[in-house]
Amino acid sequence: MGIDMVIGLAIGLFLMWLGYFVRTKKAFGILAGFGETWQPVHKERLGNRIGILLIILGAIAIFTSIFMIWFGATAGKISGVLAIIDVVLIIIAIGLDQIGY
Numbered sequence: 001m002g003i004d005m006v007i008g009l010a011i012g013l014f015l016m017w018l019g020y021f022v023r024t025k026k027a028f029g030i031l032a033g034f035g036e037t038w039q040p041v042h043k044e045r046l047g048n049r050i051g052i053l054l055i056i057l058g059a060i061a062i063f064t065s066i067f068m069i070w071f072g073a074t075a076g077k078i079s080g081v082l083a084i085i086d087v088v089l090i091i092i093a094i095g096l097d098q099i100g101y
Helices: 003-025 043-071 073-099
Strands: none
Touching: 003 043, 043 073
């Protein structure tokens, strides 16, 4: 097990823990711009959405570190695209919350 796999697993577990924390405690202080540019309208819905998306991002990090063994750089490119899509979905979830959905 290489150091890159250990780092990927650690980051993935941290993101999954962070997603669980946001989902259960509704703690949005870790998100960029919270308190300065936006406040949540529906805390429960936003917490569930962002928590699930952070858990998915953590799973992507874990699977990337595992699949890099067999597939190499191709797995990294695919995971990078998936991670960017996930971050865009987090931004969309915040935007939807701000307009009341």
